[in-house]
Amino acid sequence: MGGMAMVWEDLTVKLPTFGTQNNTQNKKLLLNGLTGFAQPGKIMAIMGPSGCGKTTFLDSLAGWFLSHLELKLKGGVRFDDWN
Numbered sequence: 001m002g003g004m005a006m007v008w009e010d011l012t013v014k015l016p017t018f019g020t021q022n023n024t025q026n027k028k029l030l031l032n033g034l035t036g037f038a039q040p041g042k043i044m045a046i047m048g049p050s051g052c053g054k055t056t057f058l059d060s061l062a063g064w065f066l067s068h069l070e071l072k073l074k075g076g077v078r079f080d081d082w083n
Helices: 054-062
Strands: 004-015 028-038 072-081
Touching: 028 054, 028 072, 054 072
Parallel strands: none
Antiparallel strands: 004 028, 004 072
């Protein structure tokens, strides 16, 4: 079965200014180095307890953080031909 697979590599999301301490800015790491893929025609579940980053992960795959000025997204999301 052909189609397009979604691939994410080294997906990291940071909140750059999370309080201050001794005149330095702290960074809160929301996602750290996630890598994986979703195959076409397959069901995939994103599961975990409350507050573990499921919505942050899905928002980053959807590109929502690209327009949000405070959050920093590192890594890549791409679509590849799946044969």
